[in-house]
Every structure is written in C-alpha cells, then in structure tokens.
Amino acid sequence: MRIRDIMSTNVVSVDEKTLVGDARKIMEAHRIRRLPVMRKEKLVGLVTKHMLLEAAPSPATSLSIWELNYLLAQMTVKDIMVKKPYTISPDMPAEEALQLGQEKGYGGFLVAEDGRLVGVVTESDIVRIMTRVLGVKEKGKRIDIKVSKEFGNFQRIMNILDKHKTVLLSMITLPPEEWEKDWLVMLRLKSEDAGPIAMELGSSGFNVTYVG
Numbered sequence: 001m002r003i004r005d006i007m008s009t010n011v012v013s014v015d016e017k018t019l020v021g022d023a024r025k026i027m028e029a030h031r032i033r034r035l036p037v038m039r040k041e042k043l044v045g046l047v048t049k050h051m052l053l054e055a056a057p058s059p060a061t062s063l064s065i066w067e068l069n070y071l072l073a074q075m076t077v078k079d080i081m082v083k084k085p086y087t088i089s090p091d092m093p094a095e096e097a098l099q100l101g102q103e104k105g106y107g108g109f110l111v112a113e114d115g116r117l118v119g120v121v122t123e124s125d126i127v128r129i130m131t132r133v134l135g136v137k138e139k140g141k142r143i144d145i146k147v148s149k150e151f152g153n154f155q156r157i158m159n160i161l162d163k164h165k166t167v168l169l170s171m172i173t174l175p176p177e178e179w180e181k182d183w184l185v186m187l188r189l190k191s192e193d194a195g196p197i198a199m200e201l202g203s204s205g206f207n208v209t210y211v212g
Contacts (some may be wrong), residue, residue: 003097004090004131007111007119008191013038013057016078017047035168036110036117043117045081046110053119055080073163087112090119098126138169141194144210145201147173153206157185160200166191182207 013036014023018165023035027049037045056076086095088109097109101123108122147153161168167190189197197210 001094001129002090003069003088003092003109003111003121004119006094006125007090008117008125009031011036011117011120013117014047014077015039016076016081018077019073020052020075020077020080021073024049024052025036027052034108034153035077035121036120037077038117041116043085043087043110043112045078045083046085047077047081051080051082052077085110087117088121089113094126094129097121098123098130101126110201117212138188138190140169140188140190141192142210142212143187143189143201144199145185145187146207146209147185148182156204157187157201157206159171160197160204161187161189164191164197164200166197 005047012026012030012032014026016037016039018026018037027033027035033049035042035047037047086104086106086109088100088111090111090113101107101109106123108120108125110117110133111119114118145157158168169190171190172186174186176182176184191197194211198208202208
C-alpha cells in the first residue's frame, strides 16, 4: 500500500498573502488542521491550526491594544508559516510514512511529486488503511503462536488453516527481543471457533500463547 493509494488529492491550500484570520476561517470551514501555502503553483510553506491560534506579536511589544489589533488584522500566513515544509513521495509505503511520522512527531505529511504538490495524508488516514489491511474490522478470532526461525513453519501453518477451510484475515509477525529466540505470529481468522485450529497448531509443535 503506497501513499498515493490513500492520500487526499483535493488539497485545500492558501496563497502566501492570505490573512491569518482568513486562513483560520478556511480551516474551520473545511475542518482541517494544516494548510499548504503556495506562491502561484509552487509550495513555499505550511501553516497549522496551532500556529494560526498562536499567531500574535511579541508579548514584549509596547504597542497599544488598538495597534495590536490592527497588526493582527494585517498579518499574513507568510509571516508565520514553516518555510520549505517536509514532503514525502506518493510512492512511499504507508508503513514507512507512519514510522516517519512517529519519529518526527508529525501528524500528517504534504505529498509532492516532481516538485509539485499532489496530495496530503494524515496519520489518521494511514492508521485507518492499516486497520483495514490488518483485517481488524472483520469479525473473527485471533491466535498467537511462537514460531522458530526454521524454514517451512509458515507453510505448515497455512496447511493447517487450509485443512480447516479457514480464511486468514491477516498475519502479523513480530521479531524476537534480544533475550528471545522465537518470533511472535498473530493470526486473525474468519472463524467462529478457533479452538480446533489452536489445538492442531499446538499438537504440531507450535507454542500457542493466546486464543480469543
């Protein structure tokens, strides 16, 4: 799953000369938290809802309240935007973007291709599609097992599922910690009763750690 498969292409953006007050209204109208800032058709910055709410002259200013209000009314997004915002490629895998967002503390990314803004994707978009990929929304049962690095183990697991005519909704594998030797494999099955499958997995030598 690539970013281009889940990103929003109908991107709401503003010109760099847009007033801060107008940018706030645009965000509220579209219920969004970030606005790309454009100069003609070129991406030059980014403003977020938090930045717009915090926009104000320095507290140390000696201006009067009327002068402050006038200054605020004239402030544009260019005055507060992040210049040259971080962008990602539409061909980046969704899981890489999710990890990158966690590392950098970003809740979303602008998507650019050949220097042109082509979309926007948020962490919520990525989590939503990953939830779908993992089959979490499908009703079913889960079995956790510990699996050694031996070749052929996954084929043995699939053979057991085929024998029980069970659909595999998703399979997640977690590598072992330094003090462990076996991988944790979480199976989500389209089944009303995972008991018989768990029993056969156990009798086949797999360490079943959870059935539910």
